[in-house]
Amino acid sequence: MNLLLDLWTVAAVVAGVFFFLAGTVGLLRFPDTLTRLHALTKADNLGLGLVVLGLLPRVGSLLDALKLLCVWLLVLLAGACASQLIARHVKRSQPPT
């Protein structure tokens, strides 16, 4: 059982780190703001989500687990809102082509 939980943690955190890496590469390499935002939100949403899911079996209490999930949800909310605001600004400052 413990071995299974360990495997789950390793697999989920590695997957999360992969999304962070992919998101960072996208942020650096993609051509314009909207595609870069797309790459960035993948890192936030999926990467952090997988890291949180991977860490869930490690926490000591239910309260700690809830706190971890809350952190993820708040980052989701902040990330979604911030990228909406940036995208809106980009759309308004660029004349339609």
Added chain:
Amino acid sequence: MTMAMLLDGCLVLLILGIAAWTVLARNTFPAVAGYAVYGLLLALAWVRLAAIDAALTEAAIGGGLTGVLLIRATVRLRSTEARAHAERPGPLFRIFAALLAAACAGLLAVVFLGLPDPAPTLAPMVAENLSVTGLGNAVTAVLLAFRAIDTLLEAVVLVFALIAVWSLAPNRHWGGRPGPRYTLDPDAMLAYLGRLLPPLGIIVAIYVFWVGADLPGGKFQAGTLLSAMWLLTIIAGLQDSPPVSRRWVRGLLVLGTVVFLAIGFAGWPLAGFFLAYPEDYAKPLILLIEAASMISIAVTLGLLVLGPPARSNDS
């Protein structure tokens, strides 16, 4: 052990790198962005040093609030940026500035490296006397019982900073509302966030304030969170900033200092000297001071970000 060393090494390199970037960036906005990231990395460094209280404050103030303040300053200065770039100081001036900065850093390094090992510390005394205060968090005990006078003066300094900002107001706007009038766009993301986040943020702030007695947290971090929530509703256009001449604004600004001073002076007859707490009442009195200070800090920080009064009362 080696993993931890690797992590700390990477953190130090990142902090030094972003610090260099902040200093060397040619434009103001990237420098400000770098500075905010620098604050967040510094918070991580505090976590690694097991100073969670300092980390929370650094993340809230250094990463969050100072970043917002500087971004607003950048936007204000945008029209003069080209001119500021044009007047490049001469080489002599720049060499002198670099020498001065290097001498400052070098002096700090000499003082720090010259400390006896182990460094002189009062930590054992604090740990010994912690039970007298009824608190569980040694940092809060130092801030509000053992070195309360420093904390009192800090609160006063914050209000002075706001007075300095307000004194930049043009005469015709004096007493008016600070910052531009933000228009509410009911369908916009910001309005949604301004409605959704404050209830959560207020609960987190009260939690951070309440656990400050026994765990890392306290009035400063909580006050910063509250001011962030307040600013969010103002920037989303859900409410307007208050005119600085309002009595309740002035009252809330000095509330923390007044309560602190009142309890401090009451310590004279009740416990023997200024800022002493009567025995058995230390913890409730400290909580009262913290609650009042939290409100004052929230209002002060919010108004600091909003800036000097910029329009008359009714517009």
